[in-house]
Amino acid sequence: MTDVDRGYQVLSIDDLDRYTTLNGTQVLRPLRRRLGFRPFGLNVWVGEHADDHVIEPHREPNGPEELYVVLRGSARFTLGDEQFDAPVGTLVHAPPNVFREAIATEDGTTVLAMGAKAGEAFSPSPWEDFFVAYAELRDGNVDRGRAAMLEALERDPDEWQGAFNAACFEALAGQTDAAFDYLRRAVELDAAEVRRYAPDDSDFDSIRTDPRFAEVLGR
Amino acid sequence: MTHAHLDDLDAIEMPDGFVWRPIRRRFDIRAFGVNAYTALAPGEPIVEEHTESTLGHEEIYLVLRGRARFTVDDDDLELSAGQLVHVSDPSLKRGAIALDDDTVVLALGGKPGEPHRVSAWEAMFAAVPASRREDWDEAIRIHEEALEEQPEHPALLYNLACMEARGGRHVDALLHLKRAGELDPRWAEHARSDSDFAAIRREPGFPA
Numbered sequence: 001m002t003d004v005d006r007g008y009q010v011l012s013i014d015d016l017d018r019y020t021t022l023n024g025t026q027v028l029r030p031l032r033r034r035l036g037f038r039p040f041g042l043n044v045w046v047g048e049h050a051d052d053h054v055i056e057p058h059r060e061p062n063g064p065e066e067l068y069v070v071l072r073g074s075a076r077f078t079l080g081d082e083q084f085d086a087p088v089g090t091l092v093h094a095p096p097n098v099f100r101e102a103i104a105t106e107d108g109t110t111v112l113a114m115g116a117k118a119g120e121a122f123s124p125s126p127w128e129d130f131f132v133a134y135a136e137l138r139d140g141n142v143d144r145g146r147a148a149m150l151e152a153l154e155r156d157p158d159e160w161q162g163a164f165n166a167a168c169f170e171a172l173a174g175q176t177d178a179a180f181d182y183l184r185r186a187v188e189l190d191a192a193e194v195r196r197y198a199p200d201d202s203d204f205d206s207i208r209t210d211p212r213f214a215e216v217l218g219r
Numbered sequence: 220m221t222h223a224h225l226d227d228l229d230a231i232e233m234p235d236g237f238v239w240r241p242i243r244r245r246f247d248i249r250a251f252g253v254n255a256y257t258a259l260a261p262g263e264p265i266v267e268e269h270t271e272s273t274l275g276h277e278e279i280y281l282v283l284r285g286r287a288r289f290t291v292d293d294d295d296l297e298l299s300a301g302q303l304v305h306v307s308d309p310s311l312k313r314g315a316i317a318l319d320d321d322t323v324v325l326a327l328g329g330k331p332g333e334p335h336r337v338s339a340w341e342a343m344f345a346a347v348p349a350s351r352r353e354d355w356d357e358a359i360r361i362h363e364e365a366l367e368e369q370p371e372h373p374a375l376l377y378n379l380a381c382m383e384a385r386g387g388r389h390v391d392a393l394l395h396l397k398r399a400g401e402l403d404p405r406w407a408e409h410a411r412s413d414s415d416f417a418a419i420r421r422e423p424g425f426p427a
Contacts, residue, residue: 007308008291013281013301035305039277039329040251065250067242069325071283071301079221089225089283089323093246112281114327118249119334 009035013044013071013110019135025052028135031112033128040116041125047075047104054109055102060094066115068092068102073109075102126152130165134172142173160190168203179204180212187216195219220246225255225283225323231347237264239344240323243337251335252276252328255283258317265324268314271306274338276328278306280315285322289315339365339375346382355386373402381415392416393424400426 016029029044031037041064047054054075055068068077070090077086078101079094085105086092094100102111116122129152136145149169153162167182186194195217198204207213228240240255242248258265265287271278280289281303289296289304292311296304297318306313315324329335342365349357362379369375376399383392396416400407407426410416419425 006292006294007311008294008304008306008313010296010298010302010304013303035279036307037277037279037305038331039335040327042279042327065248067246067248067251067253069283077222082221084222086222087224090222091225091228091242091246092222093248094221112325114251114253116250116329116335121332121334122329 011035013112016044017132018046019132021056022134022138025049026054026056028131030128030132032124033132038122040114040122041128042112042114043128044071045111045113047073047102047109049107050104050109052104052109053102054104054111055100055113057099057101059099060096060115063096064115064117065096066094066100066113068094068100069112069114071110071112073104073106075104075109075111077102124155126156126159126162126165128152130169133165133169137169137172145169146173158189160186160193163189164194164197168201171204171207174206176207176210179207180210180216183213183216187218191218228255230257231344232259233267233344233347235264235267237267241341241345244341244345249335249337252326252338254326256324256326258322261317261319261322263317264314265317265322266313266315266326268312270312271309271328274328275309275330276338277309277331278313278326278328280304280306280313281325281327283323283325285317285319287315287317287322287324289313337365337368339369339372341365342375343378346378350382350385353385355382355388358382359386359388371398371402373399373406376402377406377409380410381413384416384419387418389419389422392419393422396426397424 016034019028027046027048031044032042045054070086070088072088074087077084077092080098129148133145133149149166153166156162163182163186167179167186170179198217231239233239238257240257242253242255256265282298282300284300286299291306291313342361346358346361359382362375366375376395380392380396396410410426
């Protein structure tokens, strides 16, 4: 019997998978996904070197409130108009709509991030799966990446973003027919949004000259 | 306040010996449950022994500093900083003692598939310092604030009645105790031997 079967599991954050962002300066160590934790979102972010982003600059418009806990190292946080140093042990609360960003001031700065929307039941965001999918693809692990992508599609089969990202993934993986199948599905779900983003998305560079690209986008 | 250090959180020593360091309440987080716990000394409790059967919460305990020995479903687990135990089964009994000075455990929890609801126990814990110094007005205020969100919560009503009885508000105490007993008869039973109600035990309307 595994610990999971027993109703509990033990883990070290050092045992989590590591996925680097496209620009290579930020590392995601997916925690919620690894544990199958269901009540809210939970991830570990690492800035490997001082001056790396440990929390990317972003807002959560009408989205989750978040809490960050500095587990290792130290970071310079920006929250709205406020800037402050956050040594290990600092807790930072970011309400929805407030700009937030954190830059590591020490190598290996590690931040636990949790978040959910108040008043709503939590549903895992597909960005986690696609982040993992693209990172696996960049590392040459196409099958593992596709498995992560399919998890998101199975959970939210009617979200246009899922089919759109799957089309990007397959275009990058060189699976042109599959890419068009997903792109068609994305158009079925929300043609306006797909037509807004697809033409300028470099993920589609390998299929842009294929006549089906213009056909699917209705151009 | 947007940020705070763990060491600057309130430190509320609970009757069972562990120290509650409220985080959710500090930031008024509404979307999930999050708190820290410390101990008075190595060998002392840091997480009270309990189950989550009533609330149905899935929980994670992450050791932020030091070491702690968790007991989950009668299994002993010694965890150091950076290690966590995720208890997905709410019925499992869990608790921990600190093994090092300065051990800190971060506790995360919520009920899958439902919007987060602030746990009533937080108000009861938060009222402990006021109760300890017999500031019944403050203890009552904390309970009344929590009841605004959950007006029919039997444990909150019962605890409010305790504070009111101790604070000399006997009529209010009887009314709230009656309501707690109507919502869950176990509270009426419990009241019969609860010393908080010594002053109103002989009043008409006290649970027989």
